[in-house]
Amino acid sequence: MAETENATKEKLDxxxxxERLAELNAMxxxxxxRECRMAADPAPDITYSSAFRAxxxxxxxxxxQAEITTLPINEYASVVxxxxxxxxxxxxxxxIQQEN
Known part of the structure; x- marks a missing residue:
């Protein structure tokens, strides 16, 4: 099973x-x-929560979400x-525009 999971992870592009993030909406x-807050995520600004970004x-x-949270740490850090x-x-x- 671990081999299947690793093969799936390798296929994530x-x-x-x-571009895909830009297709998401505010919902x-x-x-x-909401999911992070219900899981007691302590981040005062949710934007900085790695679980939220995952x-x-x-x-x-x-x-x-498990496809993201089980990535190798270097790939996970890069994605979030x-x-x-x-x-x-x-x-x-x-x-930047305001300062110029």
């Missing part, structure tokens, strides 16, 4: 992660936030970091 954000990545990729970058990019662009 995150090259379109940001996906609120649903992931939930969004899973929804964007159309896979169960990319989700954070995606979420914060509009704010960063606004700040």
């Amino acid at each position: 995150f090259s379109t992660l940001e 996906a954000f609120m649903r992931a936030e 939930k969004l990545a899973a929804e964007a990729m159309g896979v169960p 970091s990319r989700v954070l970058n995606f979420l914060l990019k509009p704010l960063a662009e606004t700040v």
Whole structure:
């Protein structure tokens, strides 16, 4: 069974992660936030919760959350970091524009 799980993980292609995240709406954000809060996620700002970002990545990729949370740690860190970058990019662009 572990071999099957590893084969599935190897097939996940995150090259379109940001495009897939852009297809989600606010309901996906609120649903992931609610699930994390119900699981007692202590993050004061849910955007910084890796569990929250994993939930969004899973929804964007159309896979169960376990497909994300059982990735090798370096790949998991990369995926949840990319989700954070995606979420914060509009704010960063606004700040840069205001300072110029």
